[in-house]
Amino acid sequence: MATNLDRPQHLETWIGHPHGLRLRRHPRQAEAMRFLDEFPMVIRFSEIIERSGLAPSAQPTLRVETLPAFRQSSVGLTVELRLEISLPGSGPEPRMAKITASTPEAEVQEFAVLRAGKRQVVTFPFPEFAEAVDMHVSVEIRDEGRVDTVARLVPEKKWTFHVAFQTHLDLGWTDRADRVIAALRKMTSVDAVDICREFGDRPEGQRFVWTCECSEALRYAWEGGDAAQRKALLECIDRELIQCCVLPFTFHTNLMSRRLLSRAIQRSFELRREIGAEHMLDLSVAQQNDVPGHNWVLPDLLAEAGVRRAVLGHNWLVKGCPLPPLFRWRGPDGGEVLALSTTCVDYGGASGLPADPRDLRGLSRNNPDGADIAGTALFRSITYGENCGPAFASRELGSITRWQDEFVWPRLKVGGPKDYFNHLETEIDYGSLPIVDREISDWWLDGPASMPTAMGKFRRAQRIFDLGASSPDLEEDLTLFAEHSFGLNAQLVKVKAAEAGWRIDEGFEEYIASWHDKEAYADDALAEARSLVEHSAASGSFSPEENVGSWEIASDERGLVRLTDPEGTTWVDASAEPDLPRFGSLIQKFLPRETGSWFHHDLPFAPNQGIHAARVISSDSDASALVVRQTLSSPAGAIDDISLRIENVGETGILRTELMIHGKEATAQSETLALALPLLVGKPVYSGDVGGRMLRVDTDQLPGGNRDAHAFGLGWMVEDGSKRLLVSSPDVFLWHFGGLWHGNFNRREMPRTGEVYAHLFNNAWQTNFRVWIEGEMSFVFYMKHLGQDEAPLPALEKMAGLWWDELPRKASGVKPAFRAPQTATV
Secondary structure (H helix, E strand, O other): OOOHHHOOOOOEOOOOEOOEOOEEEOOOHHHHHOOOOOOOOOEEEOEEEEEOOOOOOOOOEEEEEEEEEEEEEOOEEEEEEEEEEEOOOOOOOEEEEEEEEEOOOOEEEEEEEEEOOEEEEEEEEEEOOOOOEEEEEEEEEOOOEEEEEEEEEOOOOOOEEEEEEEEEOOOOOOOOHHHHHHHHHHHHHHHHHHHHHHOOOOOOOOOOOEEEOOHHHHHHHHHHOOHHHHHHHHHHHHOOOEEEOEOOOOEOHHHOOHHHHHHHHHHHHHHHHHOOOOOOOOOOEEEEEEOOOEOOOHHHHHHHOOOOEEEEEEOOOOOOOOOOOEEEEEOOOOOEEEEEEEEHHHHOOOOOOOOOHHHHHHHOOOOOOOOOOOOOEEEEEEEEEEOOOOOOHHHHHHHHHHHHHHOOEOEEEEOOHHHHHHHHOOOOOHHHOOEEOOEEOOOOOOOHHHOHHHHHHHHHHHHHHHOOOOOHHHHHHHHHHHEOOOOOOHHHOHHHHHHOOOOOOOOOHHHHHHHHHHHHHHHHHHHHHHHHHHOOOOOOOOOOOOOOEOOEEEEEOOEEEEEEOOOOOEEEEOOOOOOOOOOOOEEEEEOOOOOOOOHHHOOOOOOOOEEEEOEEEEEEEOOOEEEEEEEEOOOOOOEEEEEEEEEEOOOEOEEEEEEEEEEEOOOOOOEEEEEEOOOOOOOOEEEEEEOOEEEEOOOOEOOOOOOOOEEOOOOEEEEEOOEEEEEEOOOOOEEEEOOOOOOOOOOOOOOOOOOEEEEEEEOEOOOOEOOOOOEEEEEEEEEEEOOOOOOHHHHHHHHHOOHHHOOOOOOOOOOHHHOOOOOOOO
16 A cells, blocks of 8 residues: 555545545546555635625525646546535534535545635546536535535536747837837847746746747847847747747837838838748737727738738726637738737736636636637736846746646646647637627727827828838838837826926926937938938829819808808808807817726826817908917916918818917816817718728727727718718827717717817827827818719828828927937837
8 A cells, every 4th residue: 555655746646535535436446545545634625705695594505617627646637626605604613514526437525614604615626527427516514404416517628828928018118218129129139048048958838938029129139139149049039939929019000001001010021031030930920919909901911911810918907899819800801810819917917827726717618607718729928017027937937837747737838829829720610710800999099199299290201101202211210100109107207296296397307208209200200201202203292183163161250150062062050050169169178087097097186177168269261261260268278379270272172271279288187189070961971091991980890999089091081871071181190970089988889970079189098198288289181072983092092192281380299498309219
């Protein structure tokens, strides 16, 4: 007979029953007998969940599940049995219970200590069953009676967790961009390489593997490394100890044109060629983490580039769009990508890895609330926050090893996203997966709207890029501006700012300078685009058709009254909607705080709430234009001088509107500024340019996506019966249809009306705030009637040709006294 010293570590031997083995019946019972000896009795203690809520006279309740944690035992594999027991009564005295669980093949008896008046859980191993079984479970409670149940249980899956070590790249969030780049360079070329070498002799799946979530981290390491570091980097890549994903950054992809987004994808492949890793570095997976939404053409462009896999890690701390865990992501042109949807729990730490069988309940096939996930592969990442790591790899690898020693399944294998997909694709029925073929509308698009002046520069420069003019510098600056970080993390300065009463006279130079770093990309892109136009025959402008006619502009002392296009269609009539703001009215909306956001990003509570409209002080018109002057007497963020000019662009049939803001005051309260553009429509249908395809508002958006604001590239169209109108702006990319919804966090389709607002800017959003938006600003809009035989996209492209003729006036959204030296572009 064996002794305790003979028992292999982590082997379940079923000892500890007062009358022999806890395994009372099994076909291989004899094999377990050799470990039988006089060992202390095994008594389990329940885990309290909550009060039971049962009446004192009620009977105990019992629920039976399994957990997909498999151990090795003396008679084969075991699965973890989970009993949820609710007892009536009260009192501190524990109740001893004998638990018997049996199937036609096996029976196990356990003893447990339960608590009266509690809902509690007891877990213990049970021999694995390969087919569905009826399990009989009885709980005999001393002095309390007995409860019995029969549960139909199915075999659990044997999962494999594919674990990736990586960091989330936020350029300019944790520090100024140049310092982040320096940290990423060392992180990849030195720290990660050293740890890869340290654990490189371990078996496959237990080595340290570093994943570059975004390919630009690998570029920084290569370009900043010496010959020895580059050689070591290539050696790690060749051994698949350093892996990489497609796309240089996480982007606000709705800011990007089709060409810019396509070039961003190609940037990763060009890097692979540059470093000589074409036959080493797998680029089959794209990752986009943090941002809760994506341009609907992204799967088309990935598929065109041969990238058929994607990981979308939406930040779960905001109201992101609900997605299936695994789905076929299809673009408007039919391109498809196999997509895994995660949350920042998965890409922001090791919390997704099991430390106890109870952590696996969400994966149980016998849990009514368990996730229905195709295949047996799971992807998890160990991420040390933003722009940092992998300092504690030995600790994390040790935790993985300890789990592997105790449990046969799930297996934890260190690798990268491509290892997860390689496993998954051998098991799943691709055709049976759900299809997501509508836009996953981005909830964070109001972040870029905090830089209104820079946005106009970026959009004009991008238009020149889209017309074919290009250079490495222009592409670089446009790409960096579209990266998803806007400003340093507000948590770094919030306490200090609150103590200073949100005055930014001094002490916030680094915070403010981080915005200058971002604006520098737009400045440089515009300068480079201007240079390219001046030195080439190509031009961003076009010659509109003449003799189309002019718009009729009618006004009174309160501003614009009526707009009628050359075809005789009236699109604006103030008398028809007297309760709405006049066309061209400036509207300010206050939010009491960042509703639904991370609490530590909230601005201090301010008493000024609701909506404030600018007051008209003069309205003058002549044969060429209507000029309306307004002033905003607001309790916070007032504006002394607002000028609106509406005029025809010759006889082209295009109406031009320009809004000029002078002397905008800064405010620390959460503020949104919008321009009212109410239209005379009955049943409007809105659509707009997203990635070179016309997206229909609501119809082409996934339920649960952002319905508050809609982002468009070249512009948008409204249809009302046979009437069609185009609107294009180089300065405004966010629009509201049916009301000024910013901050409502609306997920549902809503009635769309003619109450349209151009979203000029906001100083706060779900993850950050920029409290000093002030100074001089200008915004230009174009409107044109669209005939029934005209296609909207080509017409918008022609209208966008006017953007280049409207270079933004020299303006600043910050006080010059606080302007820090701009860092060089990367």
